[in-house]
Amino acid sequence: MQGANLLMWLQKNYAPKYPITIHGDSKILPDIVGIEIVDRLPVIVSGDGEEKLLGVPKLLPGTAKSAAEAIFKILEQWDLINQVIAMSFDTTSVKTGRLNETCTLLEDKIGRDLLWMACRHYTLELILAKVFTLCFGHFCSPEIPLFKRFKKVCHGIVRNNFKYWKSHLNHFLSKNQHLAVCLIF
Numbered sequence: 001m002q003g004a005n006l007l008m009w010l011q012k013n014y015a016p017k018y019p020i021t022i023h024g025d026s027k028i029l030p031d032i033v034g035i036e037i038v039d040r041l042p043v044i045v046s047g048d049g050e051e052k053l054l055g056v057p058k059l060l061p062g063t064a065k066s067a068a069e070a071i072f073k074i075l076e077q078w079d080l081i082n083q084v085i086a087m088s089f090d091t092t093s094v095k096t097g098r099l100n101e102t103c104t105l106l107e108d109k110i111g112r113d114l115l116w117m118a119c120r121h122y123t124l125e126l127i128l129a130k131v132f133t134l135c136f137g138h139f140c141s142p143e144i145p146l147f148k149r150f151k152k153v154c155h156g157i158v159r160n161n162f163k164y165w166k167s168h169l170n171h172f173l174s175k176n177q178h179l180a181v182c183l184i185f
Contacts, residue, residue, distance in 0.1 A: 011078050019085040020047035021117065024071055024102075026059060041067055043074045047083070054078050068105035075110075086115035 023044040031038045039059040045052050055074045060066040075081045087103060107114055136146060 014052060014078060016045075016047055016050070016080075016083055018048040018083070020045040020080060020083045021086040021088055022071060022075070022084055022106075022114075023088045024067065025090050025119075026067065031058075041070055043071055045078075045080060045084075054080075064102040064105055067102045068109060071102075071106055072109040081110055084110060084114060086117055088117040088119055090119055 023046060024041050026039050026041045028037055029040050030036075040056050041059050042056045043054045045054060055070075055077075057070040057074065059070060072081075075084060087106065089103060103114075103116055136144070
């Protein structure tokens with residue numbers, strides 16, 4: 001099977017008998033063709049310990065209606081509307097408004113209330129970015145010395161031993177940088 005035939009087969013044969021949660025978090029990415037930057041929305045469903053990527057449609061930038069329509073269309077294509085009980089999303093304003101935002105519009109299209117599971121993950125990214133800037137200063141380039149050093153040694157990281165990093169922290173941070181991290185907290 002190839003391309004469209006494989007997609008149709010997958011859509012026909014994925015029929016979960018359990019409730020599912022929709023996950024969506026748009027990303028600004030280079031377009032597949034050309035040099036434009038586009039807004040894409042990976043639509044993932046999960047339930048009963050499984051996850052499935054259903055599609056990654058292109059959206060109109062920053063529009064709740066476009067996102068709700070794209071998610072609903074994908075759920076229709078995969079015949080999953082009746083299994084959806086919840087949605088997991090970031091808490092940007094385009095997603096969480098009371099009247100005309102993605103979650104509300106999607107509930108209207110589906111025809112029933114869904115459990116809203118707001119994710120605060122991006123907040124941690126903002127905090128981490130601020131801590132990094134305080135410790136290392138502002139960088140405009142992808143050539144950040146810390147990451148260059150990390151790239152050289154990352155192949156030796158033991159991933160199943162979470163205490164390992166402490167013994168190698170000096171490879172990445174100077175003593176002053178250690179102190180700066182501690183003083184922030």
